[in-house]
Amino acid sequence: DIQLTQSPSFLSASVGDRVTITCRASQGITSFLAWYQQKPGKAPNLLIYAASTLQSGVPSRFSGSGSGTEFTLTISSLQPEDFATYYCQQLNSYPRTFGQGTKVEIK
Amino acid sequence: EVQLVQSGAEVKKPGESLKISCKGSGYTFTSNWIGWVRQMPGKGLEWMGIIFPGDSSITYSPSFQGQVTISADKSISTAYLQWSSLKASDTAIYYCARQVNWYEGVFDQWGQGTLVTVSS
Numbered sequence: 001d002i003q004l005t006q007s008p009s010f011l012s013a014s015v016g017d018r019v020t021i022t023c024r025a026s027q028g029i030t031s032f033l034a035w036y037q038q039k040p041g042k043a044p045n046l047l048i049y050a051a052s053t054l055q056s057g058v059p060s061r062f063s064g065s066g067s068g069t070e071f072t073l074t075i076s077s078l079q080p081e082d083f084a085t086y087y088c089q090q091l092n093s094y095p096r097t098f099g100q101g102t103k104v105e106i107k
Numbered sequence: 108e109v110q111l112v113q114s115g116a117e118v119k120k121p122g123e124s125l126k127i128s129c130k131g132s133g134y135t136f137t138s139n140w141i142g143w144v145r146q147m148p149g150k151g152l153e154w155m156g157i158i159f160p161g162d163s164s165i166t167y168s169p170s171f172q173g174q175v176t177i178s179a180d181k182s183i184s185t186a187y188l189q190w191s192s193l194k195a196s197d198t199a200i201y202y203c204a205r206q207v208n209w210y211e212g213v214f215d216q217w218g219q220g221t222l223v224t225v226s227s
Contacts, residue, residue, distance in 0.1 A: 001169070034213050036152075043202055043217035044144075044152065049210050087152055091212030095168035096142075098152040 002026055002090050004099035012107045019075040021102045023088035028068045032091040035064055035073045038101075039084045048073065049091075078104070109133040111141075111203050111218035118224045119193050126189035127221045129203030136184035137161035140206035142214060143177060143188050147199045157206060158186055193225045 003026040013019050023033065031051040036044040046055045048064040051071055061076045075082055083106055088099040114128040129141065142157040156167040160179040167177070179186040186203055201221050204214035 032212065036214075038152075043204075043220055044214075045217070046213060046215050049213045053210075055215070089152075089154070089212070091210070094166050095156075095170070096154045096212050098144075098154060101151040 001095055002029065002093060002097055004088055004090055004097055006086075006088060006099035006102045009100065009102060011102060011104050013078050013104060014107045015078055015080055017078045017107075019078050019082075019104060021073045021086055021088075021104075023066075023071045023073070023099050025069045025071075025090055025092075029090045029092035031067050033064075033066070033071050034089045034091060035062075036087045036089065037082075037084045038087065044087065047086075075104075080106075109205065109216045111205060111216055113201075113203060113218040113221045116222040116224070118226070120227055121195055121225055122192050123225075124189070124191050125193055125223065126187050127201060127223065129186045129188075129218050131184045131186070131205065134205075137181050139208060141179065141186040142204050142206055143175075143186075144202045144204060144214075145171075145199045146202065146220075152202075155188075155201075160184075160186065193223075195225050195227075197223060198225045199223060 005024045007022045033051045035048040038044040052064045063074045085101045085103045110132045140157045143155040145153040155171045158165045158177045160181045176189045203218040205216040207213045207215045
């Protein structure tokens with residue numbers, strides 16, 4: 001299985017901050033990576049796929065980059081509704097594993 | 108509107124069997140893979156497997172192969188996840204999700220989740 005390691009696991013930030021989350025894959029996955037946001041008590045929500053393509057309806061303050069084994073999710077200016085847990089998922093091979101998650105909390 | 112509606116919360120005893128469901132609407136159910144994802148209490152997401160309702164093709168994660176059974180009934184646009192003998196460690200929220208056709212592997216619509224509690 002391909003392992004995904006997210007860093008940090010926990011992040012404390014203020015409204016308006018620029019936030020970056022990293023996802024590292026145990027082997028190359030080209031650009032086959034997605035990012036999801038999950039709020040407490042809710043199902044995950046797709047933010048980005050193909051490493052950098054924004055899903056329809058997702059605010060432009062979210063962006064993704066990377067290829068191969070290292071990827072980043074950036075929130076350019078953190079908003080109150082962005083406090084949540086973020087997961088990366090590799091789409092290169094089965095099983096389509098998720099990272100362990102990064103919880104973004106209010107500072 | 109695309110929707111996936113899951114069956115309600117379940118409380119079961121160890122050793123009991125269970126089948127939970129996920130009903131799709133608002134799209135052609137037989138045209139998209141449906142996946143199942145586990146989330147244990149306070150933990151992250153785990154990819155369990157996927158099924159193509161059009162022909163019932165299934166791929167399991169090795170971690171879940173033999174532990175659960177994924178199936179679908181295309182006549183009623185419903186996918187299922189079942190256990191023959193539950194364990195306490197099966198306690199979790201289980202999500203179904205629709206895989207998009209335009210980029211393999213991506214889940215664009217999710218059910219609301221089914222909480223399964225296994226306790227003696």
